[in-house]
Amino acid sequence: MQILVMIAKDFRRALADRRAFVVNLALPLLLTFIMGLSFGGGFFGNSAGISAIPVALVGQDLPLMLREQLAQGLTESGFFTVTWTDSLEADAMVRRGDAAAAVVFPPDILEKFFTLEEVELQIWKDPGSSLKAGIVEQIITRGVAQYQAGEAVYLTLWPEDRAREGEASAREFWESEAFAGSFADVWQRFRRDSEDPAFREARQRLLQGMDRQTALTQALQVSPITLSVQDKSPLGEFEKKQEINLFNFFLPGFSVFFLMFSVAAGCRDLHRERKAGTLQRQMLSPVRRVDIIVARWLSISLQGGFMLAVLFLVGWVLFRINLGPDPLSLFLAVTACCLAATAVFLALALISPTEKIMDNLTTVLILVWSMVGGNFIPLEQMPGWVVAVGRFGFNYWANISFQNVMLENRSVLEAPGPLLVMAGVAAVLMIINILVFRTRAGRGGLA
Amino acid sequence: MIQVKDLVKKYGSFRAVDGVSFAVGRGELFGLLGPNGAGKTTTISVLATLLPANGGQVSIGGHDLAAAPDQVRRLIGIVPQEIALYTDLSARDNLEFWGRLYGLGGEALSRRVSELLEMADLVEQGKQPVADFSGGMKRRLNLVVGLVHSPEVLFLDEPTVGIDAQARSRILELIKELSGGGLTVIYTTHYLEEAEQLCDRIGVIDKGRMVAVGDKEELIRQIGDEDQVRFRLPAELLPELTQAAAGWPGFQGGRHERGKAVLLAGDGAGLLPHVQQWLEGRGLALDQLEVERPNLETLYLNLTGRGLRE
Numbered sequence: 001m002q003i004l005v006m007i008a009k010d011f012r013r014a015l016a017d018r019r020a021f022v023v024n025l026a027l028p029l030l031l032t033f034i035m036g037l038s039f040g041g042g043f044f045g046n047s048a049g050i051s052a053i054p055v056a057l058v059g060q061d062l063p064l065m066l067r068e069q070l071a072q073g074l075t076e077s078g079f080f081t082v083t084w085t086d087s088l089e090a091d092a093m094v095r096r097g098d099a100a101a102a103v104v105f106p107p108d109i110l111e112k113f114f115t116l117e118e119v120e121l122q123i124w125k126d127p128g129s130s131l132k133a134g135i136v137e138q139i140i141t142r143g144v145a146q147y148q149a150g151e152a153v154y155l156t157l158w159p160e161d162r163a164r165e166g167e168a169s170a171r172e173f174w175e176s177e178a179f180a181g182s183f184a185d186v187w188q189r190f191r192r193d194s195e196d197p198a199f200r201e202a203r204q205r206l207l208q209g210m211d212r213q214t215a216l217t218q219a220l221q222v223s224p225i226t227l228s229v230q231d232k233s234p235l236g237e238f239e240k241k242q243e244i245n246l247f248n249f250f251l252p253g254f255s256v257f258f259l260m261f262s263v264a265a266g267c268r269d270l271h272r273e274r275k276a277g278t279l280q281r282q283m284l285s286p287v288r289r290v291d292i293i294v295a296r297w298l299s300i301s302l303q304g305g306f307m308l309a310v311l312f313l314v315g316w317v318l319f320r321i322n323l324g325p326d327p328l329s330l331f332l333a334v335t336a337c338c339l340a341a342t343a344v345f346l347a348l349a350l351i352s353p354t355e356k357i358m359d360n361l362t363t364v365l366i367l368v369w370s371m372v373g374g375n376f377i378p379l380e381q382m383p384g385w386v387v388a389v390g391r392f393g394f395n396y397w398a399n400i401s402f403q404n405v406m407l408e409n410r411s412v413l414e415a416p417g418p419l420l421v422m423a424g425v426a427a428v429l430m431i432i433n434i435l436v437f438r439t440r441a442g443r444g445g446l447a
Numbered sequence: 448m449i450q451v452k453d454l455v456k457k458y459g460s461f462r463a464v465d466g467v468s469f470a471v472g473r474g475e476l477f478g479l480l481g482p483n484g485a486g487k488t489t490t491i492s493v494l495a496t497l498l499p500a501n502g503g504q505v506s507i508g509g510h511d512l513a514a515a516p517d518q519v520r521r522l523i524g525i526v527p528q529e530i531a532l533y534t535d536l537s538a539r540d541n542l543e544f545w546g547r548l549y550g551l552g553g554e555a556l557s558r559r560v561s562e563l564l565e566m567a568d569l570v571e572q573g574k575q576p577v578a579d580f581s582g583g584m585k586r587r588l589n590l591v592v593g594l595v596h597s598p599e600v601l602f603l604d605e606p607t608v609g610i611d612a613q614a615r616s617r618i619l620e621l622i623k624e625l626s627g628g629g630l631t632v633i634y635t636t637h638y639l640e641e642a643e644q645l646c647d648r649i650g651v652i653d654k655g656r657m658v659a660v661g662d663k664e665e666l667i668r669q670i671g672d673e674d675q676v677r678f679r680l681p682a683e684l685l686p687e688l689t690q691a692a693a694g695w696p697g698f699q700g701g702r703h704e705r706g707k708a709v710l711l712a713g714d715g716a717g718l719l720p721h722v723q724q725w726l727e728g729r730g731l732a733l734d735q736l737e738v739e740r741p742n743l744e745t746l747y748l749n750l751t752g753r754g755l756r757e
Contacts, residue, residue: 012536276531278532284497284520284523286517286520286521
């Protein structure tokens with residue numbers, strides 16, 4: 001109960017503190033706008049440029065008019081830049097990362113289409129550009145599904161077009177002797193000659209024709225277009241190249257950077273409270289000392305979580321950043337990150353004898369950790385030894401966690417490692433923090 | 448209500464509190480008088496459970512401090528020397544926060560907060576941020592925050608430091624009212640006049656030691672009831688002076704202190720013509736003359752050999 005009282009007090013203070021508002025929210029939001037406009041493809045991701053997905057199209061046999069219309073349609077959508085090329089060059093483009101994906105129309109597509117033979121479309125994907133290639137795959141898959149649905153409806157409504165299956169045409173069927181005469185004649189004939197194989201088949205077909213659902217199901221099972229998807233492995237020097245949406249990288253990276261400053265300021269307040277005497281006053285109340293430090297940990301973490309939530313929400317609403325495959329993954333990543341960050345900076349506050357020393361330590365630590373932990377530069381583009389050093393900062397794991405969710409669209413269940421590391425850091429450091437706080441308070445070190 | 452026996456608090460080898468003993472009765476206003484660095488705040492911090500003692504026994508409200516600090520904390524309130532308030536919150540928010548920490552809530556808390564705002568003359572300013580308050584208003588709020596849970600014992604650590612005379616007067620009135628209401632108060636100060644004006648009994652503390660305890664009259668009696676006549680005089684002339692003064696009316700004795708002769712007499716003013724004549728006879732002028740009635744300042748000077756503000 002008293003923990004909630006202390007958390008509520010910290011929130012009221014945070015809301016009343018204009019300087020904290022500027023540092024914790026206004027500045028990060030300003031940076032979000034600048035980065036969003038620079039790297040996020042403009043408001044709502046509307047403009048071409050970085051947000052447009054490069055796609056190679058292979059289909060030399062398609063008539064020129066059809067190719068032009070297809071290219072124009074894709075380009076005007078604003079989502080794609082289109083290059084018509086041959087299969088060899090398309091393969092190379094995808095492997096080099098110059099195209100996120102290639103769509104390959106088979107050479108005899110039109111002939112097969114008009115003779116109702118099965119057509120196979122191919123999509124070649126660049127695994128290093130999984131998000132963009134995935135978008136291409138989704139759109140093509142949806143197009144094929146729409147075509148199949150239309151074809152199925154068509155065949156259901158006009159079953160006589162099943163002639164290609166080698167059956168008698170519907171017209172011949174309806175004009176056969178089985179249906180000659182009045183309705184009563186047909187009815188009697190069906191009952192009387194029910195053992196006749198010809199009538200038995202006719203009865204079956206009639207029932208099938210009446211059952212549209214069955215007909216539709218059968219039609220859907222016959223797919224005139226199939227889709228095959230291949231991941232193309234990168235070539236030589238392009239093996240390490242990972243295409244990323246820059247804003248999807250920068251927003252979480254910079255958000256964690258600002259989170260560290262915000263959380264550090266919150267933890268530094270422990271020194272200010274000590275200097276002002278409010279910490280001592282709390283310690284003289286009946287509140288357990290462990291509750292004082294836990295409340296501080298939770299309230300700073302909550303404020304940090306609120307800050308990240310606002311930044312990500314603004315990034316999503318205005319610049320269409322990817323928030324991951326499900327809300328839970330992002331929520332867990334944000335929670336673990338904030339709890340770990342607060343535990344780290346609380347530890348720093350408890351071991352720093354004065355506010356000034358803590359100030360200096362946090363500034364140095366945040367800048368160094370941000371540089372080596374991947375907040376400013378993608379980890380893939382940093383030397384191995386720097387990445388190895390970066391692993392010692394919690395922010396490295398936070399960045400990996402956000403990249404998994406927001407860049408690679410993976411749920412936390414697929415890649416729980418970074419989350420577990422952050423949870424471990426938070427738990428271990430908080431145990432240490434509680435012990436240090438209790439010891440220092442018991443020895444009068446906080447008086 | 449409070450028993451302190453041979454209390455010791457050390458910082459390394461330095462003994463900030465060195466065997467202090469005193470007792471305070473229920474409803475008594477006890478002053479701890481001493482200069483800065485004498486050990487007053489350290490003593491209060493130990494009694495309030497903020498610092499662990501290195502020796503001695505303390506009992507508050509019948510609870511042993513070392514064995515039952517939690518019970519002691521429920522009995523006591525503290526008003527620290529610093530303005531221990533959240534200045535970004537309003538006065539009411541501050542009082543409500545501290546009240547909730549002590550388990551108050553609902554209507555009882557709301558009523559108590561209103562009482563305390565009234566007590567501190569801050570009803571109209573209750574919703575203003577404390578940062579906008581004057582020094583005196585902050586001090587008054589700082590004081591009533593220590594009362595939010597209706598403690599039986601209140602520790603006041605120099606609550607009038609840094610405020611003007613009018614604000615100080617209001618705080619002292621408030622403390623008198625509280626003491627009159629039966630609250631036990633320990634009041635630290637280095638202002639003699641505050642201790643004289645407020646306290647039922649006074650403990651004089653210097654260099655971590657309690658050098659005298661008693662009410663004002665008892666303390667003054669410790670240095671006698673004589674006036675003190677002080678003036679500049681070379682130390683080597685003191686024997687000659689005391690020899691001559693033995694025949695002057697009311698003369699009780701003399702000593703030399705920091706460049707000055709100190710003559711004790713029942714009527715200090717009556718001694719002055721004799722002093723003047725004696726100095727003139729030796730070609731000396733009467734320089735830096737002071738005639739003092741016995742008071743706590745002279746007591747302190749006698750006990751410690753230095754002034755309270757040195």
